[in-house]
Amino acid sequence: xxxxxxxxxxxxxxxxxxxxxxxxxxxxxxxxxxxxxxxxxxxxxxxxxxxxxxxxxxxxxxxxxxxxxxxxxxxxxxxxxxxxxxxxxxxxxxxxxxxxxxxxxxxxxxxxxxxxxxxxxxxxxxxxxxxxxxxxxxxxxxxxxxxxxxxxxxxxxxxxxxxxxxxxxxxxxxxxxxxxxxxxxxxxxxxxxxxxxxxxxxxxxxxxxxxxxxxxxxxxxxxxxxxxxxxxxxxxxxxxxxxxxxxxxxxxxxxxxxxxxxxxxxxxxxxxxxxxxxxxxxxxxxxxxxxxxxxxxxxxxxxxxxxxxxxxxxxxxxxxxxxxxxxxxxxxxxxxxxxxxxxxxxxxxxxxxxxxxxxxxxxxxxxxxxxxxxxxxxxxxxxxxxxxxxxxxxxxxxxxxxxxxxxxxxxxxxxxxxxxxxxxxxxxxxxxxxxxxxxxxxxxxxxxxxxxxxxxxxxxxxxxxxxxxxxxxxxxxxxxxxxxxxxxxxxxxxxxxxxx
Amino acid sequence: xxxxxxxxxxxxxxxxxxxxxxxxxxxxxxxxxxxxxxxxxxxxxxxxxxxxxxxxxxxxxxxxxxxxxxxxxxxxxxxxxxxxxxxxxxxxxxxxxxxxxxxxxxxxxxxxxxxxxxxxxxxxxxxxxxxxxxxxxxxxxxxxxxxxxxxxxxxxxxxxxxxxxxxxxxxxxxxxxxxxxxxxxxxxxxxxxxxxxxxxxxxxxxxxxxxxxxxxxxxxxxxxxxxxxx
Numbered sequence: 001x002x003x004x005x006x007x008x009x010x011x012x013x014x015x016x017x018x019x020x021x022x023x024x025x026x027x028x029x030x031x032x033x034x035x036x037x038x039x040x041x042x043x044x045x046x047x048x049x050x051x052x053x054x055x056x057x058x059x060x061x062x063x064x065x066x067x068x069x070x071x072x073x074x075x076x077x078x079x080x081x082x083x084x085x086x087x088x089x090x091x092x093x094x095x096x097x098x099x100x101x102x103x104x105x106x107x108x109x110x111x112x113x114x115x116x117x118x119x120x121x122x123x124x125x126x127x128x129x130x131x132x133x134x135x136x137x138x139x140x141x142x143x144x145x146x147x148x149x150x151x152x153x154x155x156x157x158x159x160x161x162x163x164x165x166x167x168x169x170x171x172x173x174x175x176x177x178x179x180x181x182x183x184x185x186x187x188x189x190x191x192x193x194x195x196x197x198x199x200x201x202x203x204x205x206x207x208x209x210x211x212x213x214x215x216x217x218x219x220x221x222x223x224x225x226x227x228x229x230x231x232x233x234x235x236x237x238x239x240x241x242x243x244x245x246x247x248x249x250x251x252x253x254x255x256x257x258x259x260x261x262x263x264x265x266x267x268x269x270x271x272x273x274x275x276x277x278x279x280x281x282x283x284x285x286x287x288x289x290x291x292x293x294x295x296x297x298x299x300x301x302x303x304x305x306x307x308x309x310x311x312x313x314x315x316x317x318x319x320x321x322x323x324x325x326x327x328x329x330x331x332x333x334x335x336x337x338x339x340x341x342x343x344x345x346x347x348x349x350x351x352x353x354x355x356x357x358x359x360x361x362x363x364x365x366x367x368x369x370x371x372x373x374x375x376x377x378x379x380x381x382x383x384x385x386x387x388x389x390x391x392x393x394x395x396x397x398x399x400x401x402x403x404x405x406x407x408x409x410x411x412x413x414x415x416x417x418x419x420x421x422x423x424x425x426x427x428x429x430x431x432x433x434x435x436x437x438x439x440x441x442x443x444x445x446x447x448x449x450x451x452x453x454x455x456x457x458x459x460x461x462x463x464x465x466x467x468x469x470x471x472x473x474x475x476x477x478x479x480x481x482x483x484x485x486x487x488x489x490x491x492x493x494x495x496x497x498x499x500x
Numbered sequence: 501x502x503x504x505x506x507x508x509x510x511x512x513x514x515x516x517x518x519x520x521x522x523x524x525x526x527x528x529x530x531x532x533x534x535x536x537x538x539x540x541x542x543x544x545x546x547x548x549x550x551x552x553x554x555x556x557x558x559x560x561x562x563x564x565x566x567x568x569x570x571x572x573x574x575x576x577x578x579x580x581x582x583x584x585x586x587x588x589x590x591x592x593x594x595x596x597x598x599x600x601x602x603x604x605x606x607x608x609x610x611x612x613x614x615x616x617x618x619x620x621x622x623x624x625x626x627x628x629x630x631x632x633x634x635x636x637x638x639x640x641x642x643x644x645x646x647x648x649x650x651x652x653x654x655x656x657x658x659x660x661x662x663x664x665x666x667x668x669x670x671x672x673x674x675x676x677x678x679x680x681x682x683x684x685x686x687x688x689x690x691x692x693x694x695x696x697x698x699x700x701x702x703x704x705x706x707x708x709x710x711x712x713x714x715x716x717x718x719x720x721x722x723x724x725x726x727x728x729x730x
Contacts, residue, residue, distance in 0.1 A: 290720070293607075300605055301689060320588040335658060336684060339697040367688035374691040439691065 028190030032183060039178050047171035054164045055143070059124065062145050065095070066157045073149050081149070082108045094160040096129065096142055102152030111156070113139070119154045122146045129158070141165065200229050204236075216244060260437075261302060268295040305438040312364075312445030321450075323472065324365065326356040326401055330394040333369045337377065341390060344377050351393040356401045358469045360450045365469075368446040371439040372405040372465050380407025380462060400452075400468040408462040417456040443467070504549040504619045506530045509539030509565065510581070511557050519552065522608050523615075536560025543569055548576055549619040552611070555582035555593065563596040570597040577618035581606070590687060609721035613673040620672065632667035635727030637706065637714050639667050648710060658683070659702050666715065666725040675722035699723055 073081040078099075085097045089110035098109035104119055113130040123146065128139035144158030204220050211218045219240060220233040275288030334350035341348035358365075369392075376390045386408045393404045412420060421444045443465075447454040452469040506528055510516040516532045523530035531548075533539035536557040543551055543565070551569075555562040566578050580598040582589060593601045599621075600614050632639045636649040644660060646653045655663065661683050666674055676695040680686050703715045712728045 293720075296605075297607075304603075304689065320591060332684065332686075336686070336690065336694055336698075339701050340692060340694050343697055363687050366686055370686075370688060370690050377692075 025190050025194050028186055028193065032186035032190075035182050035186070036179050039182060040175055043171060043175045043178065047168060047175075050167055050171070051164060054161075054167065058143050058159045058161065058164070062124075062143065062157050062159055066145055066147050066155065069155060069157065070147060070149070073153075073155070078107075078149065078151065078153055081155070085109055085155075094163070096131075096144065096156070096158035096160065098154075098156040099149075100154045100156075102154070104154075107153070109156070111158070114144075114156070118144070119146055119156065122148055126161075127158075197229070204229075204233065208236075211240065216240075216247070257306065261299065264295055264299050264302070268292055268299070271295065302438065305442060308367075309438065309441050309445045312442070312449050321359055321361050324358055324360050324362055326358050326360075326365070326394060326403070326469075327352050327354050329362060329366055330356075330369060330392060330403060333366055333373060334392040337370070337373045341377055344381070345388060346377060346381065347389045348373075348377075349389055349391045351391060351395075353395045356394055356396060357472050358401055358450070359472050360469065364446045364449065368443040368467065369403065369405070371443050372467075375439055375465075376405050376407040376409075376463075380409035382408045382461075383410055386461060396471060397468070399471060401471045403467040403469070404464055406459045406462060406464040408459065411458060411461060411463040412456060414458070420456070421454070504528045504615070505547055506550050506552060506615065507533060507539065507543055507548045508552045509533045509536065509543075509557060509562070510552070510554045511535055512554075515554075519608075519611075523612070526612060536562065536565045540565050540568060543576065544572065544574065546574070546576075549622055550615050551576055551578040552615065553578055553580055553598075555580050555584065563593065563598075566597045577622055579611070579614055579618060581611075607720075609673065609718075610675050610677060613675045613678060613722060616672050617669055617674075617678070620669065628668070632664065632670065634667055634670045634714060634725050635712075637667070637725075637727070639664055646706075648706065648714075653705055655702070655705060658698070659705065662698060662702050663706065663725075666723060670725045673718045673721045673724050678722070 069081060069084065072084055082099055085099050085108045088095065089097050089108065096109070096111050098111045098114070099107045100119060101107060110131055111129050112132050115127050115129075118125065118127055124143065125146075126141065126143050129142050129144075130139050140160055140162065142158040142160050144156050147155040147157070149155050200221075200223065207218050207220050219237045222230055222233050222237075224230070271288055271291050275285055275292075279285045279288055330352045331350055334348060334352070338348045373390070373392060380390050382388055389408060391404070391406045393402075393406070395402055421440050444454050447467050447469075450469055452467055455466040455468070457464040457466060506523055508516055508519050508523075508530055510519065510532070511534055513534070516534070520530040520532050531542065533542050537559040539551075539553065539557070540560060542548075551566075553562040553565060557565070560568075562580055562582075566580070569576065569578070577599045578597065579600045579602060580593040581602055581604055582593065583604045590601045590603075599618055602611060602614060628641070630640065630642050632641070638647050639660075640646070641664065646655055646660065646663060662679065665679065665683050676693075679695050679699075680690060699715065703713075706715060707713045714725055714727065716724045716726055716728065718724050
């Protein structure tokens, strides 16, 4: 039994706890706090300034009145002052007046009670007062100023600040209301945004879950708004498409491998069974076993080729690359296959420019070239009356080095040229020849790993396979030892064998 | 050839049993170690002509085993067997001090031929002789001349190297892969029987018109140069 890993909780959790965990909620909370603080600050500032303005106004009114009254007292004495104060006291308004004797006895005014000691210090202060003796329990608030008149009499002029306090109350209430409103609106907005985003994200994870469960055709919904979530969904969909393609490719390869490995395995098994059942002599058994071994060897070769292609496609062999003398490799491979060509009734011609260098792996490039030459020898026989020549060429073309193997055989129809690079693809025309259909796939892998290009061209008639590899400058030291016969393939040919 | 003493370091019991049995059948002495440490201990005891070492071993892997031996100045030839058959794996194996590398699965004939060549190299003098002889066939490495019964045989450079390699290992089986590796220095699958065609060309020059063949085909294994007159 295997343990199953649950990627996400399956059922949709309760809405509210999810809401508190969402980014939308957290963001809204932070914004809410910032706006509240800002609003409180602005309103507080306005309130503070308004109060200051009112205080200044009150003060200047008081100052003006005191100056006026003091002037009256200086001109008309205390009696005139008392008269004016009594008259003004009777008028309705916020103004407060009090005139006392030097010892504090009330002479005139509309103030009944003031905190003791108020009259002892001259100048401005804020006090609680009552206009009548009944109102002592509920004192009002006022800004007052005490002035000492000639003769020790005291004059108190003040102004009730009820107006100012009412303004303060209004502003405080405004702050409270706006904070409450911000909070309510913020909560609503947060809930709305979070719910909208949440639902889309929940839908996305639901779809993703479906895909994980095996619905490989499933794709994320696109709202069409072009926002971040849409872009995310688009990218994820593109990723799913790519994965789908890779899986389809993999599936095809697996099918191919299954088919192309099962066939020789079946043959192997049948041969063994047949030998067991009907072989009469030791020699017949031996022959059957030889056949079985040969079949097994072929399987091993297919396996090695497949592994090599997989490895090439994964692109992991690049750390074994070096500066290569390509001319030497091409000449070498041409020389290796020359007798084989002759045996097949073909002439192998080598047309290799000297001193071509690439950065690569000698074995891989050799293998790729060997595969191409082998293909040309197998399939490049001219149909009738054609030139029985296979040409292996290497030359420099601008920044590239082009290796080519050309034959005058039937060639490959244009519509099949892309297909033959796939694994196990064998054109009907080639079925009669031994092979597995892996040669060109391997060549394509080698070329890709070397950052080159593989082209299949019409040789009119025949096929020309071209490998273009980026050229590099040769290493400065390139002097082969003359005594080494390995490098003397360019020597005059004593036996008169056709040159490469 | 005289019996070799071989040490097979292989953790797969069945493969090891098959190898020891096969080597004993052809007349060699084969011991078996089941893991890297045991193999190291036995190899250190010495006396072996060739070590056949699996690359992936428990306790001490094959490459580390060889590296440790080489650090002890033990130069016993070592052949690495490995399921990893890619180009760079072979390079790694040889860099660690291995003398030859054979990917799994292999034919026993291939392994035997390679092991015998390694054992022979151990006994050989430090410098190669300047001429190789097999009966009346003489190859002069300095003059680049080949004669048989006094008649000069004209060879192309590659044919000369092919014959040189075969004669260097006269009396031993040389496989097609060994020829491709040592004469052409290629380590890839040539897809076809290219080597056979080269050998048959060489044979047509060396053996044609003479009573006895020098270059023999060893069925299921490869080729051997041997003076069949004696």
